[in-house]
Amino acid sequence: MSVDPDTFMALVHELAQPDLKVRLNAIKALAALGDKRATPVLVQLLEARETPVRSEAVKGLAKLRRPETIEPLICALKTNRSGVRAKAAAALSRVNDPRVVSALIGVLGDRDTTVNAVAAESLGKLGDLRAVPILIAIVEDPDRMAPKSELRRWQGFGRARAAAITALGKLGDPRAIPVLIQSLSDDPWGLESAVTEALTKCGERSVPALVEALRSDHEKTREVAVRTLDTMQCYRVFPAVLPLLHDTHHRVRRSAATYLGNCGDPQVVPALVETIDDTSTRGAVALLSLGETGREALKSLLSDATVRWAPILGSLWWTEEPDPRFVLPIMELLHCDDTSTRQSAAGALGRLKDARALAPLMSALQDSEPLVRSQCAKALGRLCDERAVDALTLAMDDPDERVISEALQALGTIGGTRAVGALLHRLERAHKEGHKQGAASRSNIIYWLGEIGDRRAVESLLEIAEQADGMDVREMCSVARTLGKLKDRRAVPPLIGMLQSEQLDGVAAEALGRIGDASAVEPIINALLRRPTVIDPMVIALGNLGDSRAIAPLTGVLARQAYVKYASMKALGQVGAVSALIGYAKHSNDQVRLHAVEALSEMGDPGEEREAVIQSLTDALQDSKSFVRSAAKRALRKM
16 A cells, blocks of 8 residues: 655654654554555664664554565564564564564573563464474473573563463464373463363363373362363263362362263262262252252252251352242251251242242241341342331341341332331331430431432431431431432431531531532532531532532632542532633643543533633643543543
C-alpha cells in the first residue's frame, strides 16, 4: 500500500522532533500506513539511543510483515537491551521463515529470563518441530541457563519454564509427554496448570502416560494426572482412578472424586458411597454430579442410620438445581439425636426451598439447641412463606441473640403486611422497655423495616427520632438511614434536627439527600461549614439535592480538604457547576483533574456549555497523566 508522499515525509520529519511522544506516535503511524518505504526508516531506528524508540520500531517492522524486515528483526535479537530483544522475539512469532526458528532457538540461551520465555512462546506459535529438543531441555533442566542472581532465578525461570511447557503443548510432539509429567515432581514454581494444558493439547497420545502417572510416588503428579484426564474428558480409564479415592493426600482424593462424578458411569457409585464416612463432602458432591443414579444412592443413604449424614447434607449446598426427592428423608433428620445433623438438616431444607419443609422447620424452632433454632429461622427466611410469620414472631423472644437475629432477618426477607406488623409491634415493645442491651436488636428491626420499604413504619420511627436525646447512637443512625430509604417528607424536620449532632449529622444528611427536599439544602450547608473536618455523606447529599446554592460551599470544601475531591466533583456535576469543573480540569493536583473530567462525563447534557465542556475534555487529552487522558477519551466517546 502506497500513500501520499507529503504525508509520508511529514511523518519522517516528525521522527526528528525532540519530543519522545511525538516520535513514538510517528513510528506507529508509519507502521499503520503499511508503505514499503517505511521499512528502511524503521530499520534505521533500531540503532536509536532511546529504548522506547527501538522497541516501537521493532513492533512497527513486525506490523509491516514484509520479507525485507526479517533480517533486521533477527539482528534485533542481539541488541544489548533486553526489552528490545523480547519484542523482537515476540514479533518473529508471526513470521513463517526457516531462519526465524534457528534464531529463536539461539535466543533460548539468553541471559534474560523474559527473553527466554518470549522466545519459547514464539517457537510454540510457529509450530516447527525443530524446537522440540531444546524446549524439552529447558523443562528438564532450567538451571543450566540460570542467571547468577538467585532472586532473579526464582522470579524469572518459573515463567521461562512455563513458556517452554506451553510451547511443547502447542507443538504436540509425543516426545514431550514423559518430560512434562516428570516435571511435576521437581517443580518449585507451581506450573501444574501449564502442564495440564500442554498434556491436554497433546490429546489421546498422552493418555497411557497419564494412567501410568496415577501410580506415581509424587502426590502432585497423581493430582495433575487425574485433573488432566478430567479436562480431556477421558473417562474410559476410570478403573485406574478408583484407588485414588483413598489416597493419602486430600487434594488427590478430591480430584479423583470430581473426575468420577463427571464420568457419568453408574459403576463408580459403590466406590463413592464408601467415601461418605469421611468428613469431607467430596464423595457426596460427586454422587450428585453423576445424575439420577448418584442421587438415588444419596437418598437411600439419608435413611441409613449407620452413615454419616453431615457430608451428604453439606453437599446439597453445591447443587445448582435442588432435588425435591431429598426433602422427606432430610425432614426426618430434624428429629435425630445429633445436634450438628439437625443443624445441617435445617440448612439443607432451606437450600431446597420446598414448601413441605415449612411445618417441620416451624416446629424445630422449639429445639433445645440454639444453633439448630437459628438455622431453622434462617431456613424459614429462605422459604419466604408468610405462614411462617407467627412462628418467627415468637422466635424474636428467644433467649439466644443468634436466633433473634436470624428471625428478624427472615421476617425482613419475607416482607408483606404481617411481617411489617410483627416487626413494628416488636419495635414498639422494645422501645418502651428501653433495655440498653436491646439496642442492637432494635437497630436490626429498624434496618429490616427499611429493607421492606413499607411506609407504615414512618410514624413509629418519627416517635423514636423525637426522643433522640439519651438514645443509643447505633439505633438513631438506623432510624435516620431507614427514614431516608422510605423517602417520606414527614421525616425532614427531625432529620434536620439530627444535623446538630456530630455523631448523627452524616447519616442525617445522607437521608435528607435521598428524600430530596429543597428545604434541607441550607441546614446541610450550615452543618458542612460548621464541621472542622468534612465527611463525604454531606457532600453527596448536596449533590443529590442538585441545588445551585451548594456550588460555593462545595468549592470551599475542596479548598479545605482535597481528600473529598471525588465526592465534591461529582456533587458539582450534579448541581450543574460546569464552569467550576472546567477550571478544576486544569488543577495542579492530578487526582482533582481526574475527578473533574469524570464529573463532566457523568453530569449529562451540559446544554449551552456543551462546546466548552468538549474543549475542556479535548485539552485533557494532552494531560501529563495517562489516567487523566484515558478518562477524557471515555468522556468524549460518551458525549
